[in-house]
Amino acid sequence: MTATKSPTVQRNRENKKSFILDTAARLFAEYGYHATSMDMLSEVTELNKGTLYYYYTSKPDILFDICVSKTEKHYRVVSAASKMSDAVEGLNFIIETSINFIVENRDYCRVYYQEDHFFESIFDRNQLAKVRQQQRRFMQNIYTVIENGISSGQFRQIDVKTCGRHIYGIIIGPYRWRDYSLDEGDLIEQAHSLILQGIRKE
Amino acid sequence: MTATKSPTVQRNRENKKSFILDTAARLFAEYGYHATSMDMLSEVTELNKGTLYYYYTSKPDILFDICVSKTEKHYRVVSAASKMSDAVEGLNFIIETSINFIVENRDYCRVYYQEDHFFESIFDRNQLAKVRQQQRRFMQNIYTVIENGISSGQFRQIDVKTCGRHIYGIIIGPYRWRDYSLDEGDLIEQAHSLILQGIRKE
DNA sequence: GTCTATACCGGGATAGAC
DNA sequence: GTCTATCCCGGTATAGAC
Numbered sequence: 001m002t003a004t005k006s007p008t009v010q011r012n013r014e015n016k017k018s019f020i021l022d023t024a025a026r027l028f029a030e031y032g033y034h035a036t037s038m039d040m041l042s043e044v045t046e047l048n049k050g051t052l053y054y055y056y057t058s059k060p061d062i063l064f065d066i067c068v069s070k071t072e073k074h075y076r077v078v079s080a081a082s083k084m085s086d087a088v089e090g091l092n093f094i095i096e097t098s099i100n101f102i103v104e105n106r107d108y109c110r111v112y113y114q115e116d117h118f119f120e121s122i123f124d125r126n127q128l129a130k131v132r133q134q135q136r137r138f139m140q141n142i143y144t145v146i147e148n149g150i151s152s153g154q155f156r157q158i159d160v161k162t163c164g165r166h167i168y169g170i171i172i173g174p175y176r177w178r179d180y181s182l183d184e185g186d187l188i189e190q191a192h193s194l195i196l197q198g199i200r201k202e
Numbered sequence: 203m204t205a206t207k208s209p210t211v212q213r214n215r216e217n218k219k220s221f222i223l224d225t226a227a228r229l230f231a232e233y234g235y236h237a238t239s240m241d242m243l244s245e246v247t248e249l250n251k252g253t254l255y256y257y258y259t260s261k262p263d264i265l266f267d268i269c270v271s272k273t274e275k276h277y278r279v280v281s282a283a284s285k286m287s288d289a290v291e292g293l294n295f296i297i298e299t300s301i302n303f304i305v306e307n308r309d310y311c312r313v314y315y316q317e318d319h320f321f322e323s324i325f326d327r328n329q330l331a332k333v334r335q336q337q338r339r340f341m342q343n344i345y346t347v348i349e350n351g352i353s354s355g356q357f358r359q360i361d362v363k364t365c366g367r368h369i370y371g372i373i374i375g376p377y378r379w380r381d382y383s384l385d386e387g388d389l390i391e392q393a394h395s396l397i398l399q400g401i402r403k404e
Numbered sequence: 405g406t407c408t409a410t411a412c413c414g415g416g417a418t419a420g421a422c
Numbered sequence: 423g424t425c426t427a428t429c430c431c432g433g434t435a436t437a438g439a440c
Contacts, residue, residue, distance in 0.1 A: 031320065031323055032234075032236060032319070032320050034234060034236035034237050035236050035320065035323060037414075037415060037416080038415080038416060038417080039414080039415080039416095047424085048424060048425055048426085049416090049417085049425095050417095050418085050419095050423095050424065050425060050426080051423070051424055051425075053416090053417070053418075054423065054424075055423095057417095058416080058417080059416070059417090110319075114316075114319065116378075117234070117312075117316065117378075118233065118234050118237065121233055121237060146401070149401070153403060154402065154403060155401045155402060155403060156395075156399075156401060156402070156403050158392065158395070158396075158401060159384065159388070159392055161382075161383070162382070162384055162388075162389070162392045163392065163396060163401060165375060165379060166372050166375055166392070166393070166396055169371045169372060169375045169378075170368050170371060170372070173367060173368055173371045176319075176371075177367060180363075180364070181363070182361065182364055186361070186364075187364070190360065190361055190364045190365065190368070191368070193358075193360070193400075194360075194365060194368055194397075194400065195396075195400055195401060196400045196401060196402050197358070197399070197400040197402060198395075198396065198397055198398045198399040198400035199348070199351070199357045199358060199360060199365060199397060199398060200356065200357060200358070200398050200399060201355060201356060201357060201358050239432075239433060239434085240433080240434065240435085241432080241433080241434095249406085250406060250407055250408085251407095251434095251435090252405095252406065252407060252408080252435095252436085252437095253405070253406055253407075255434090255435070255436075256405065256406075257405095259435095260434080260435080261434070261435095405440105406439105406440085407438100407439080407440075408437105408438090408439080408440100409436100409437090409438095409439100410435105410436085410437085410438105411434105411435085411436075411437090412433100412434090412435090412436100413432105413433080413434085413435105414431105414432095414433075414434100415430100415431080415432075415433080416429105416430095416431090416432105417428105417429085417430090417431105418427105418428085418429075418430105419426100419427090419428085419429095420425100420426095420427095421424105421425080421426080421427100422423105422424085422425075422426100
């Protein structure tokens with residue numbers, strides 16, 4: 001009886017956890033975190049409620065896992081943008097990778113953004129600190145790219161924070177929309193051109 | 203004993219209702235609709251729970267009132283934009299009046315947008331139909347203005363729906379931000395210039 | 405019109421058998 | 423690792439005195 005579990009057991013455990021997580025993300029996305037009960041999750045997963053609590057110690061823990069498990073990698077990828085010499089290129093990179101990420105992980109992102117305002121009353125101090133730090137780091141990339149663009153003369157003199165937040169808003173926009181006809185490529189293209197040129201002709 | 207109440211009584215009733223509504227909006231905005239209990243509302247308003255139910259028949263009714271009471275007038279005002287001959291002017295009008303409205307009714311708007319996705323599981327058929335129709339009408343104004351701008355040659359050939367939604371996203375953006383240093387005028391100015399020219403120099 | 409008291413249900417979480 | 427049964431709390435809403 002070793003303390004650490006065998007690789008196979010560990011793997012199965014992770015598979016089941018991620019199955020629970022996917023289902024929870026779907027339900028939280030549709031009904032909201034607070035309106036989704038552990039009973040519902042138990043029904044939809046067809047796992048007993050006791051079993052759920054064997055894998056996750058609490059409901060907030062599930063939400064936390066939804067909010068950090070997928071983003072970590074994406075945020076690391078995006079951080080490359082602030083080191084690019086060309087600001088337009090950096091911005092494109094952020095837009096492209098982020099929209100792809102959102103389209104591929106729609107439920108997760110929906111939950112994340114939807115519950116964002118309420119993290120303070122759901123998470124404990126550690127969880128909260130971790131999530132908020134992640135967010136700050138992500139936004140910092142956008143700000144830096146904008147600053148670089150202003151220094152290099154590619155971008156206008158704009159309020160960096162406000163503009164950064166608007167860009168962020170445009171990127172995550174599609175997670176809100178109930179329906180959208182465009183595919184990923186078009187979404188990226190539209191976001192890109194709006195941010196860079198606006199809607200005016202010329 | 204007439205069936206209709208006297209003007210004074212009616213007036214007091216409306217005052218108290220709007221006091222309840224303001225408080226509820228504040229709480230819903232901070233903690234979310236589901237996480238806010240009628241007990242909390244009772245405590246904060248310092249009105250007995252029974253009294254609350256004397257003024258509002260249910261919790262969903264309170265949310266509904268938050269979502270329609272203020273917007274009705276604003277949406278009517280905004281509808282003028284689609285009739286303006288100059289598309290840029292029309293767009294400005296929407297941006298300006300809407301940002302003013304949001305800044306002035308921050309809690310109400312926050313609740314509205316925050317719970318938007320969950321209206322289906324909170325409201326009854328009538329309430330839902332009314333709210334969704336309001337929204338469609340509002341968005342239609344934005345779409346029309348964009349179409350006008352494209353026809354007149356002021357705007358580029360863009361996907362109207364996607365662009366309209368992005369513009370809407372930029373307008374309501376500030377309701378999300380925990381803090382923002384800009385005043386109304388600057389918010390309008392930044393939104394305006396981003397939408398029209400983008401961030402590129404020239 | 406405002407209060408107290410309470411009905412009644414559904415929520416998160418756990419104990420303990422298997 | 424999975425199940426049943428249950429605890430206990432807090433939620434919405436109401437009945438009925440004042």
